[in-house]
Amino acid sequence: AQSVTQPDIHITVSEGASLELRCNYSYGATPYLFWYVQSPGQGLQLLLKYFSGDTLVQGIKGFEAEFKRSQSSFNLRKPSVHWSDAAEYFCAVGAQGNEKLTFGTGTRLTIIP
Amino acid sequence: KAGVTQTPRYLIKTRGQQVTLSCSPISGHRSVSWYQQTPGQGLQFLFEYFSETQRNKGNFPGRFSGRQFSNSRSEMNVSTLELGDSALYLCASSSGTSGRDTQYFGPGTRLTVL
Numbered sequence: 001a002q003s004v005t006q007p008d009i010h011i012t013v014s015e016g017a018s019l020e021l022r023c024n025y026s027y028g029a030t031p032y033l034f035w036y037v038q039s040p041g042q043g044l045q046l047l048l049k050y051f052s053g054d055t056l057v058q059g060i061k062g063f064e065a066e067f068k069r070s071q072s073s074f075n076l077r078k079p080s081v082h083w084s085d086a087a088e089y090f091c092a093v094g095a096q097g098n099e100k101l102t103f104g105t106g107t108r109l110t111i112i113p
Numbered sequence: 114k115a116g117v118t119q120t121p122r123y124l125i126k127t128r129g130q131q132v133t134l135s136c137s138p139i140s141g142h143r144s145v146s147w148y149q150q151t152p153g154q155g156l157q158f159l160f161e162y163f164s165e166t167q168r169n170k171g172n173f174p175g176r177f178s179g180r181q182f183s184n185s186r187s188e189m190n191v192s193t194l195e196l197g198d199s200a201l202y203l204c205a206s207s208s209g210t211s212g213r214d215t216q217y218f219g220p221g222t223r224l225t226v227l
Binding site: 032034036041042043044045046049051090092094096098099100101102103104105106 | 117119144146148155156158161163168169171203205207209213214215216217218219220221223
């Protein structure tokens with residue numbers, strides 16, 4: 001069975017500082033990996049995805065993520081955060097031919113001025 | 114293209130009642146998945162419909178059911194509501210055909226059971 005771990009429940013960073021959100025997955029084959037962001041009371045917006053190929057993936061809003069098979073990780077990064085990045089971030093894993101996504105528990109990001 | 118739409122956005126019901134939620138996928142998408150989001154359990158997969166057939170199912174009791182229509186719109190129904198059913202119900206759509214699809218989510222329906 002596939003699973004996702006986001007070890008950080010809550011992270012606080014200063015505006016303009018760099019950000020890294022951690023995600024570790026467990027899956028027997030090559031996973032499909034996603035990062036979604038959720039603002040309060042809203043649905044999930046896709047930030048980026050990894051299916052295959054280049055292990056460094058670029059997404060929207062200046063985010064990127066790196067797939068590391070040896071570490072079973074797919075960490076999300078941003079070089080300089082903006083106050084509007086405050087939200088909850090979810091890492092998810094999917095499988096080929098199966099629409100079901102398994103989500104991590106999320107990391108809530110707070111930005112301080 | 115218009116995004117995924119869900120109606121209603123907010124719903125208040127009492128225990129024992131039943132409820133129906135609706136989801137309209139992105140035009141051209143044939144797969145609709147439903148997820149339940151709660152503070153305690155996080156995001157959990159309920160089921161997925163493709164071409165009017167349930168293709169995947171999560172680990173939820175039979176009180177949770179769904180269906181999909183020929184235009185790909187989907188409904189989910191929860192019967193005999195319990196307090197623990199209070200949650201944000203999210204619908205996601207994808208093409209459902211490539212085997213490596215991206216799911217796009219709607220804004221959700223907030224269900225409160227009193």
